[in-house]
Amino acid sequence: RIDGESVHKICSGQVIVDMASVVKELIENALDAGSTTIEIKLTDHGESLIEVSDNGTGISKDDFNSIAKKHHTSKIEQFEDLNLVATYGFRGEALNSLAALSTLTIFTRDNTQTLGTQLRFSVSGDVTSSKNKARSVGTTISVGELFKNYPVRRKELHRNLKKE
Numbered sequence: 001r002i003d004g005e006s007v008h009k010i011c012s013g014q015v016i017v018d019m020a021s022v023v024k025e026l027i028e029n030a031l032d033a034g035s036t037t038i039e040i041k042l043t044d045h046g047e048s049l050i051e052v053s054d055n056g057t058g059i060s061k062d063d064f065n066s067i068a069k070k071h072h073t074s075k076i077e078q079f080e081d082l083n084l085v086a087t088y089g090f091r092g093e094a095l096n097s098l099a100a101l102s103t104l105t106i107f108t109r110d111n112t113q114t115l116g117t118q119l120r121f122s123v124s125g126d127v128t129s130s131k132n133k134a135r136s137v138g139t140t141i142s143v144g145e146l147f148k149n150y151p152v153r154r155k156e157l158h159r160n161l162k163k164e
Contacts, residue, residue, distance in 0.1 A: 016097045019046045019146065019157065025094035026141050030054035033139065045161045046146070053140040058110030064117065068095040068104060068125035095141075099125045103144035109135050123149070 016022055023040060030038045033056025043049035059067060070093070098104045099121040109116035116135030120128045147153040 016094070016101050016146075018160070019050060022046075022050050022098065022143055022146060023052065025098075026050075026052035026143075029094065029141070030056055030139070033057045035138070047158060047161055048144065050143040050146065051140060053138065055136070055138040058113075058116075058137050058139055059106070059108040060110055061113065061117070064119060064130070065127055067106070068099045068121045068127075070096045070125065096125045098141075098143050099123055101150065102146045102148060103142075105142040105144070106139065107133070107135060107142070108139040109137050111137050 016025070023046075027038060027040075030052060033054060035054035035056035037055045039053045041049070041051040041053075043051075095104070095106075100123050104121045105118065106121070107116055107118045115132040118129075118131045118133055120130075122128050145154075147157055
């Protein structure tokens with residue numbers, strides 16, 4: 001029997017398969033937050049850092065401890081709710097997978113806060129640090145060192161970036 005941690009790593013790798021799937025998931029999150037402006041930054045063509053910033057509604061402080069947890073979603077509570085989903089994302093897998101596959105940082109502010117909060121996450125999706133900093137309403141998600149714990153996938157990412 002495969003242990004739970006190994007299953008989590010395998011499943012995370014199925015949600016996020018390459019740099020394009022990271023950007024796709026983060027853009028969908030931004031659109032779901034009502035963003036009218038989305039900015040994408042890549043450092044070293046995305047190998048070192050992928051960053052997506054938006055001017056959406058931001059993330060509520062109440063959700064900070066659960067946003068990167070497995071299957072956390074504010075969109076559905078039971079199977080029947082799937083009929084009511086009107087957003088791109090609803091499964092609650094992308095941020096948890098990114099936490100497992102990279103160094104995940106979220107910098108967000110909603111309209112109930114005067115300052116933004118920068119959150120860092122462990123591979124299991126737990127908040128490891130939280131700092132208040134000035135920022136406008138919206139969210140910036142930074143994905144550093146994609147596939148850092150997966151040497152073969154990391155090498156494949158590097159090889160594909162060199163081709164392009």
